[in-house]
Amino acid sequence: MDMKGYSVSWTKHKKEPYFSARHTRRQEQCIQANDDTPEETSLLNHSLKLALSTSQNTLLPTLPAFVAFLLLVTSIGTAFSHPIASNSPLPSSPSHPTVNNTFRPPPLLKKLRRIRAHLNKINKPPVKTIQSPDGDFIDCVLSHQQPAFDHPLLRGQRPLDPPERPKGHPNGEKVIESFQLWTDSGEICPEGTVPIRRTTEQDFLRASSIRRFGRKVRRDSTGTGHEHAVVSVNGDQYYGAKASINVWTPSVTDPYEFSLSQIWVIAGSFGNDLNTIEAGWQVSPELYGDNYPRFFTYWTTDAYQATGCYNLLCSGFVQTNNRIAIGAAISPRSIYNARQFDIGLMVWKDPKHGHWWLEFGSGLLVGYWPAYLFSHLRNHASMVQFGGEIVNSRSRGYHTGTQMGSGHFAEEGFRKAAYFRNLQVVDWDNNLLPLSNIHQLADHSNCYDIRVGSNNVWGTYFYYGGPGRNVRCP
Structure with a gap:
């Protein structure tokens, strides 16, 4: 091994192709932090369709379809009426049941509640x-x-x-x-x-x-x-x-x-x-x-x-x-x-x-x-x-x-x-x-x-x- 003339370079190379693409993506992620994500929206839509199908076939046989639909939208909307914010805890599950008494928040929302509770502990308020x-x-x-x-x-x-x-x-x-x-x-x-x-x-x-x-x-x-x-x-x-x-x-x-x-x-x-x-x-x-x-x-x-x-x-x-x-x-x-x-x-x-x-x-x-x-x-x-x-x-x-x-x-x-x-x-x-x-x-x-x-x-x-x-x- 030849180490004659060895030196460590302390010079910063600011034009290195280091992180150029990631900056924009992280900004977009932060901008979306206070809104429902596409996954949440997809899961919510899926739950809505499933609940509507169930209620029309079993619980509300005599009501017109649009009445059943309004009831279900009201019930599910109540469950998600609170905004999901990165820096505040999510609300508890609704105390009142939905129309078919089987609706639960999608698994992703449960996971997000746990994540955001943990984030509130480890991310301290900065000056x-x-x-x-x-x-x-x-x-x-x-x-x-x-x-x-x-x-x-x-x-x-x-x-x-x-x-x-x-x-x-x-x-x-x-x-x-x-x-x-x-x-x-x-x-x-x-x-x-x-x-x-x-x-x-x-x-x-x-x-x-x-x-x-x-x-x-x-x-x-x-x-x-x-x-x-x-x-x-x-x-x-x-x-x-x-x-x-x-x-x-x-x-x-x-x-x-x-x-x-x-x-x-x-x-x-x-x-x-x-x-x-x-x-x-x-x-x-x-x-x-x-x-x-x-x-x-x-x-x-x-x-x-x-x-x-x-x-x-x-x-x-x-x-x-x-x-x-x-x-x-x-x-x-x-x-x-x-x-x-x-x-x-x-x-x-x-x-x-x-x-x-x-x-x-x-x-x-x-x-x-x-x-x-x-x-x-x-x-x-x-x-x-x-x-x-x-x-x-x-x-x-x-x-x-x-x-x-x-x-x-x-x-x-x-x-x-x-x-x-x-x-x-x-x-x-x-x-x-x-x-x-x-x-x-x-x-x-x-x-x-x-x-x-x-x-x-x-x-x-x-x-x-x-x-x-x-x-x-x-």
Whole structure:
């Protein structure tokens, strides 16, 4: 590998063909949010025809057809007389029966009621809204009103002051960098607020279920579905991890699959008591509605069963930064055999209060996971992992073509394969240390592989990834 003259490009390319078509479509979706959708109208018309046919044949044999029709329109109209608004709860079912006493709101309307009730919980009232070129709406929410403080253990609190960084971490003036597309306009959220990517009805409607929206399925390397190419360390007590990861736009071939690259901080067993803290970038069409790499976080304290979520989609993670929106698109990105772009990530346990803090880029503190969200991680981690993960749904009967990293195998090296560099862990005394006793794992090396190395420039590093389905990965 030749890394002489290596440099990371920080130049934003505003003319990249990044999000041009999606902006208009998202605007149209927002304009329609307060009106009945075509699906609702179709279902309503179908219910009307069905009720009319039933009543004419059974309940109202002696009335002229137009009288029956008027009665039914009146009854059904009452059921839908309340407007459906995105930001207000839907009314309850009508207390009085319809003519045939069997009418119920169509299933889609029931689902929309549940979705909008959930949206009212997670979308907090903003003091300012910024529209991103990709169509996202970034709401600037008062810090003490963010979703974290809905958690029973956090209610009534306010964000903490920044902690002491680990020894060996670069000090000095922090450069304010812009790694996210929504900041291209030059607008940022005011001091005292945090930027939150607004969740929409469309986000929920893409999900496989409302209950699982914003959650991972159980992580199990030995099971089906999830495949990994990772480096890990265990056998000690760990208080944090740090690395630089280059950002790509891997192809995800199924809407319910994803491709991500991240750091895992882990405690407990891989049974029901698994605790994890996770941060990195991901491409997830189901979660975000597009195929762009986005900065994300995750946590769980019960092996992804009932606790935790992506980003700020549930209460837990406390955001403290007004310049980074979790879940927002990262820009620029690495280009095959051309410029490379990577992001710095560090997760570490504050020695004073015990909370787990997250740093992004060159010294930008994003926020923290309170220690009392966890059981095992309340004390320390027992394992740290770095690497990639994809979901292989085999929806077409064979291995997915979803890519990991750049979509190229590790052997292709710099500018072609994805990498992690300068891997470090944090010890009990808040020192950054190089990794020792490294283990590497590629669940299916013919689909995605990994190669570890070390030198004076990148410290401990590895290349990883692959194309998924190929002649050796059927």
